[in-house]
Amino acid sequence: MVPSKSLSSLLTLPALALLSLSASALAHPRTTSSTAPLKLAVRINSNGIKNIAAADRARFQALQASGSSSISTTNAVTIYTADVGVGSPATYYTLLIDTGSSNTWIGANKTYEKTSTSRFTGGLFGVEYGDGSLVAGEEYTDTVTLNSDLVIEKQSIGVAIDTSGFNGLDGLLGLGPADLTQNTISNEYEVPTVTDNLYTQGTIGSEVLGVFFAPASSSDSNGELTFGGYDASKINGSINYVPITSTFPASGFWGIDQSIAYGTTSILTETAGIVDTGTTLILIATDAFREYQSATGGTPDEATGLLKISLDQYKQLSSLHFTIGGVIYELTPNGQIWPRSLNTDIGGTTDGIYLVVADIGSNSGSGLDFINGYCFLERFYSVYDTTNSQVGFATTEYTYATSN
Template sequence: MVPSRLLSSLLALPVLAFFSLSASALPRPRTASSTAALKLAVRINSYGIKNIAAADRARIQVLQAGGSASVNATNTVTTYTASIGVGSPATYYTLLVDTGSSNTWIGGNKAYTQTTASRDTLNKFKVPYADGSSVSGEEYTDTVTLNSDLVIENQSIGVASKTSGMGGLDGIFGLGPADLTQGIVDDAYEVATVMDNLYTQKQISSEVLGVFFAPASSDDSSGELTFGSYDASKITGSINYVPITSAYPANTFWGINQSIRYGSTPILDETAGIVDTGTTLILIASDAFNLYQSATGATLDKTTGLLQISPDQYEQLSSLYFTIGGITYELTPNGQIWPRSLNSAIGGTTDNIYLVVSDSGDSSGSGLDFTNGYCFLERFYSVYDTTNS
């Protein structure tokens, strides 16, 4: 396992992987060949609210209620975006990458350009946000271009007529399980996702998605999505697959079971939660958070909503250990702090040390007791495998 302090130079991550229990395809061998990659860009939000802990909690509360919460971009400090083509010839849109929702929609900042490939289904769509607002409009099917190797025909896309909180982004690129499309589009129980269509249209041989996020403090704060496989050059060690949890509501997302300890002290027994690119922080149940705060000696900073520690406390900080499927992943002290170069983006003081572990707002036992967000995924490569159920 690569120590987190070295990631800025090595940019090769330990890896964990999940499979969906809803797949019906026959098992196929997992290989690292024939990959098709899509580069991502990272954007640091300079607008909207500063309290990212409150924004993340609001999102998770919607998910705990069984909703499908898309990302409100103005409430997210660090966002990963992809340039996606729609139409033929393609018009390119900057879309936020979200594994916590599954519908793809455009029109938040840039108007939809129709071509001969565009077809209006006359169905309405509506996606709720975690803060209570929503995006709504009309469903179309159209050609979607991810890169020169990946072109999807007749992909369902939402064309927004009413949006809020997108902060200059054009829409959402939904990469969650297909179940999350239920109830989003009128007259359609469920719609085929981008990953579904890539597979059924034989653009990829296995319904696998590899996600690489470079740490925000590194020299290359970018990322990459790999469709149909994973990028072996980005990882160290072996791939460790775990099944989707059986606990609701985590099992409707990319949900897993894990336990967490701080140093040698257990703070969260094995329980269900989710891995989510649409959440910035690492959220844990309130009882676990209280144990973590006590162990670190941190105090709560009201401006950012984050825990704050002194330089002396940082020197005493222990690693966090996440055990998933019998494999333990170490998040070193460096991995637990918000990048100090980005303190101003969250309304913090330049030299302060803030922790990225925050309170989910509910006690353990909710069925969604943790969320491993960006700050976790920037340290560990993740693979999402639907085909190999």
């Protein structure tokens, strides 16, 4: 076992150490158009953190400060997980789905079972998280089974020795850009993600990931990842794509440019931010949030950290309009409120109405002025295209749902 302090020192070694090519750099054209789905399970954590706005802001601050693969380990009220097999024969681990980080690792609650396909690389593994904690351990390569159609050979796996905050979870499935793995392994500059390897090993026809979530309060309790493309049955109309933003630090993630209007009133002019499954709420810059609060009449609720409105104010609520690449995505009044059936899970009252738009903690102009988190993504299908450096969105059957 290597102490965290020693591991941290090793992980700050210059990037010159054993520079390795990313999988995206090795990608080559395919003739196949194969895609493969991975079903997800939604989990409601009644013992999760109550002030989710504070947890999301902690995640944002870490992302903004370092541009590294940081997540909040305690933000786990509503999460999507996948059961992922490691080894041959496979041992299955319940992993958090996260597009805001790129390393895949295990060991938080279930011990790594080594098999004939397990190979220790000699590398030390470490990722710093939004709450200041560090997941640390060793790097192995191993066979990873997402499902019978999605089997990856020699995938980089972090095997954690020191972890905290992953109650009921065994680790994380990283789905962000490969750049986020830089300097997380002591003897490698960058390692291929699971999506990279699925593509370079010929399992999928394009390096594209489609993500489908349903509102937590709906009758559909499952989500779905589609590797190699997107699931056309889950969308209405077409996917509209925009390039990854050029603005740092949002450019290091699945970053996009967008503007936001409340009704017909602009509250955030076009600026850069990110799309992130690991953030629960929709976070916007402080100056935009003040305008939103004034327009809605919401008052800060100490217990939840969210804005609270009355039933009469809810009836007067206008839609939010997100303009992304010239396309307007309408987030209805119902889409702006926390699922009332889950109020007590965040420390709220059963009959309270809480808004899911929260203050990011800094004024616009920082280079990361919004995060479209789970509460946005449960209303819109999203597609992450590594090959063409773009992100796409489409409406779904839940875009105009009234399940909240």
